[in-house]
Amino acid sequence: MSKFIVLKADDIKDHLNWGERAILRTLMERVRAGREAAGKAVNNYVVINQDEPYINEVTDIMKKHGHWEGVEKTPGDSLMVYDTQSEDVEFHGTMKNAEKDFECAMEGLDNGETAYILKVIKSFTPKEGAE
Structure with a gap:
């Protein structure tokens, strides 16, 4: 499993019915509550699609700080x-x-x-x- 799971809100709206969206919200809330109970912060992430023209600049910065898959x-x-x-x-x-x-x-x-x-x-x- 990947370290992160990213779903675009428009894709959720377009491809899941009401019940499936409710299940997804419930699961997300369970994860949030579990992190809170464990004393962990609720994280906010920046997501950048890899087809953006500036992606190499961003990944170079991430590699420099050891936050990119495959970085030596x-x-x-x-x-x-x-x-x-x-x-x-x-x-x-x-x-x-x-x-x-x-x-x-x-x-x-x-x-x-x-x-x-x-x-x-x-x-x-x-x-x-x-x-």
Whole structure:
């Protein structure tokens, strides 16, 4: 199943009878209520038809932020938190986790020391015995 299901309102009106539209509304309401009960936000999405002339610009932006199917992702953790005081390095797979670690690093810094969140673009680890 795809991550999202998009139905054009005019298509629903044109191709479903009253009873089918009522069932669809009931199902949509059940999903909304379930998200609310789980403490999740009710989302609002932007939908763009892929035949629009500006679609490549939009998908390029989405790819840049890792929100497009087939976008190549860096294997493993790709965000690094580093602070100059402890010189600890921690790797994270999500910005949310990196930000939590960053907040902790900031709290322990003395004046003049710095904490960073860095994105690992490329990495290489030679195998044992390799020259």
